[in-house]
Amino acid sequence: MSYDEQNVFAKILRGEIPNKTVYEDEHVLAFEDIQPQAPVHVLVIPKGPYKTMNEFSEQASDAEIVAWVRAIGKVAKITEAREDGHRLIVNTGENGVQDVPHLHIHLLGGRRLGRMLPKPD
Numbered sequence: 001m002s003y004d005e006q007n008v009f010a011k012i013l014r015g016e017i018p019n020k021t022v023y024e025d026e027h028v029l030a031f032e033d034i035q036p037q038a039p040v041h042v043l044v045i046p047k048g049p050y051k052t053m054n055e056f057s058e059q060a061s062d063a064e065i066v067a068w069v070r071a072i073g074k075v076a077k078i079t080e081a082r083e084d085g086h087r088l089i090v091n092t093g094e095n096g097v098q099d100v101p102h103l104h105i106h107l108l109g110g111r112r113l114g115r116m117l118p119k120p121d
Helices: 008-013 053-059 062-078
Strands: 021-024 028-032 040-046 086-089 105-109
Touching (some): 008 040, 040 062, 053 062
């Protein structure tokens, strides 16, 4: 399946939809989620047309990969989410409940988030 140039993140990257930018560089845009699930909820996306982490890891340049990983750390620092902890989530595909077909990581923090899965007995 090819990249959908009409997905909401592609439109944000083209400036067709406004966003509250937290961080931006040549390869990455990070912006506040419009439906935050925590006091800090930032989406960090590569500017390239990558749908999933699998695709990104196979096709992105080394510069894009390094920029994306470093941007995540910079966003944690900017938002002060790293001080008391944060969670990173990447949803992939239908079973992973990926709503937008453009790779993005959710950086969540600002409060205790609770367990993602129950502790095993």
